[in-house]
Amino acid sequence: MLQINALRLEINTTNGLYGAFFPFESGLNIIRANNTSGKSTVFQSIIYALGFEELIGGKNEKTMQSVLKDAVLDGVHQYNVLQSAVLLEISNGEKLATIRRSVINENRKPQLVDVIDGPMLTNPEGNYEMRQMYIHDSGAATDSQYGFHVFLEEFIGWKVPDVLDNSGNKTKLYLPLIAPSFIVEQKSGWSSLFATMPFYRVKNAEERVIEFLLNLDVFQNEQTKISLNIKKQTVIARWQSLYQEFIRVGERCSGELAGMTESPAIINNLSEVYFRILRNEKYYLVDELLADLQNEYDELTKQTEITVGDNIGKNQFRLTQLNENLIRHSYMLEKLENESYIEKDQLKQYIIQKKNIEEDLVNNKAARKMLNLGATVESPLSDNKCPTCHQEVNGTLLPAEVDQVPMDVEKNIDFLTAQLKMLGIFVNGERKKVIEKERRINDLRNHIQLLRQQIRNLKKDLTSDERLPSEELIERKINIKKLIIVYEALVENTEALKNRLKILSNEWERLKGVESNLGGDFFTKQDDEKIQFLETRFITLLTHFNYQSKDKNAIRISRDKYMPIIEVGLPNGRLKSYDLRFDSSGSDHIRAM
Secondary structure, three states: OOEEEEEEEEEEEOOEEEEEEEEOOOOOOOOOOOOOOOHHHHHHHHHHHOOOHHHOOOOHHHHOOHHHOOEEEEOOEEEEEEEEEEEEEEEOOOOEEEEEEEEEOOOOOOOEEEEEOOOOOOOOOOOOOEEEEEOOOOOOOOOOOOEHHHHHHHHHOOOOOEEEEOOOOEEEOOHHHHHHHOOOOOOOOOOOOOOOOOOOOEOOHHHHHHHHHHOOHHHHHHHHHHHHHHHHHHHHHHHHHHHHHHHHHHHOOOEEEEOOOOOOOOOOOHHHOEEEEEEOOEEEEHHHHHHHHHHHHHHHHHHOOOEOHHHHHHHHHHHHHHHHHHHHHHHHHHHHHHHHHHHHHHHHHHHHHHHHHHHHHHHHHHHHHHHHOOOOOOOHHHHOEOOOOOOEOOOOOOOOOOOOOOOOHHHHHHHHHHHHHHHHHHHHHHHHHHHHHHHHHHHHHHHHHHHHHHHHHHHHHHOOOOOOEOHHHHHHHHHHHHHHHHHHHHHHHHHHHHHHHHHHHHHHHHHHHHHHHHOOOOOOHHHHHHHHHHHHHHHHHHHHOOOOOOOHHHEEEOOOOOOEEEEEEOOOOOEEEEEHHHHOOHHHHHHHO
């Protein structure tokens, strides 16, 4: 609980100290006075001391009355304010504390709050400890040592929960969001139940506040969702990081990853995740390629024992083959580069089209909004007139006698939306084709470079001493041995990555199962009883307060927003509901609040 025991205002002016002291008793306290007597100053000072001045429409000293920050009027004389502060004594039924917060002080910012452990206003003779805290800054609601609202939360005896923000991340249900449930600000606070709630990017803040105050079980479901969402985000981040590791491992040996996407998925069989390697215009699995390379290496080991002279025939035949391969691969490279150029240009055109359609869609939606409001949206083309020269034009290839009705704005929007979706698919598909084509081009360039090196070595062998061993065979043997080592490392690294992938896949499957079991927001029996009690009590109080705008039998508490609604039956038997305040008189609206 939070009970206010006393309030003191201290205002130092050019004419000395001014101020006021207001003691409060347990129960209902009424402050009655003429206009400009300070009632608003008392109210705003209490709010300011608790750090809830956002309910008034701002933060810090700018929300306070001029008497606390500008000038004090004493009779006919006016004196400038030099320094001012608000002191508020509060109780939680067991402990007492006094809050002191400066309004104007050249040595202190208004974010600094003194918390005195004792009733300094009602018992000023006591010797009390004092702690300094801060407010309206990062950490004020989470810093257990210096955060003022952390202290206030503990003092009241609450454990304010975590909720979701508008981005789906965890955040706190801050005390200033709950404060409008208990405090009605007099200027704009009567317009609706949460009219003065500050904006803290909390998703569905009003519902979360009411669920917290009623201690609904559905609120616990929301907490479970928050925890689940955090865990899912963690798995997604780890999965994406692992995916990039797979890609980097594959790039080191021109391997193409298959069976794994960048987004988490349930993988039942790890053998579905593998690398494939393009070599000699053929795709190989790594194990198959290793077997071929090992056979080639063994064959070369036998051949390197033979001299250049013994291999002249084979070398000439191999040189011919390599030259033919070089010509063929050079032709393929040129062809792929031309295709890549065309595909990149096509991608550019798709992106431009997509941008144009997005602009058209925005314009059509704006036109629809104006039409719905009753405006007249005129377009020269709709009258078959050129917007430049104003001559008659025919915008169709159909014969003139065919009566053609152009699409209206709504159909345009539907058509453009479908076009935008289709172009989005085209852009993504074309982008993947471009990336794949670039990878193949790079592989071909590397292969052509290798072919040229082998041709140079063979030509060197054919012109060297016939008694020497073949340098070309030796170099090929060394290169193949290097490839064997690279692909063996790929196998080893892939197995390690797959083990991590299996753990993440299992965790993702478990989280999806938990998410499925939650099945959305739902009320337990206890939740229904609490909301039913709130509804019954609310209608009873409306009766006591003489509410007359609507039949009380039609009043309900919404199960979506937890707000008072009017529920009426339509001729077709369906029920329609709307906010109670929209069909209540001004005085009845105040009674309902």
